Amino acid sequence: MTGSSTVVVHADRHVHPSRAVAPPIYQTATFSADDGDDFARVAVESRGHDFYTRYGNPNHTQVAAVVAELEHTEAAMVTASGMAALTTTVLGLVSAGDHVIGQKSTYGGTGSVLLNLLPRLGVSTTVVDQTDPEQFARALTPKTRLILVETPSNPLLQVTDLSAVAELARANNVLTVADNTFATPLNQRPADLGIDLVWHSATKYLNGHTDVSAGVLAGSAELLDRIWDTAVLTGAVLGPVDAWLLLRGLRTLPLRVARHNANGQALAEVLSKHPAVARVHYPGLPGHPQHALARKQMNGFGGVLAVELTGGFAAADAFLGRLRYSRRSASLGGVESLAVHPASMWRGMLSEEQIAASGVPLGLVRLAAGTEDTPDLIADVLAAADGVHHKQVHHKQKETSAS
């Protein structure tokens, strides 16, 4: 089988070949037909790229060709964002009266689809603790159509047993949909483990440069054709320039992911030994409760880690303030390191009870290691953690001397 680094450079070459080595940008909203028969053909072609850009564009097809080959699926399609990939999939496959199972620890937007959007449309949902495959089995009902999984999960880096969930779903005629954003197809291929549909926020690692919002969905041609019927109605179409930028980002995905993996592992290791840190959540650490499962289904563990500071909310906020390279920002997967403190990000949207119910501790920081030099990132996080720690020690000493 062709290696991933070759796939990302060559898999799209058959789509609109030209003498230009870099693909042209098809900055057009529509396409013309040769004659009436030709027009009739392109108007009904599923996932074509010669009719109208909302229905497809060669720049979309090029991205889809690369993604399908990377994910080991028959086909793929492109959407305007990761959330568009998810909502289009779900709206394309379920109807009122159906039931969907999801995870407790999951990306916020996915959680809201499960808890708000689907119930509003008459689709019942159950969310389960994804670390226990038994819970998926217990949540199944005769009405269950889909199981939505995400592994490793955002922001707690919990791991879902993809083979176990896929096997359970197959036995019960239920489709499985995996969010592979955190892992990337370099680190994990859900389709190889029996998952039916794989989606990404391509805004993150696949594009990798924090300059495009996009989504992708990969699976069998039959399933994608069903979902595509809905995609042309929801109209969450990716602009040709953004598709072109995404393709350019994909060219270096294997190179970038290797560095993200190395940086994520290095930061997880040094921070897990630091006195200002209570716990590091990273599937590549032997102490992660699901490390064995992660090693079984992943080839690498990515650049995202969650760090719990001993000093709680204030320490987490101070830690972020002391980082030199990681800016406070709600994304990940780009060449630049970014960091978020979920509890302060949620202050304006969730009550204290809701934050507590999310299972995300107040002192948790999510670090998304970029592709900077490993020693620079290590020095940066250690300096920030030292600063937070010295302040705490100093504070304690003052308290002791005052009492």
Ligand SMILES: *Cc1c(COP(=O)(O)O)cnc(C)c1O
């Ligand atoms: C960012 C993200 C999404 C949403 O993707 P958008 O491109 O922002 O719509 C979904 N899942 C995960 C795991 C994410 O990190």
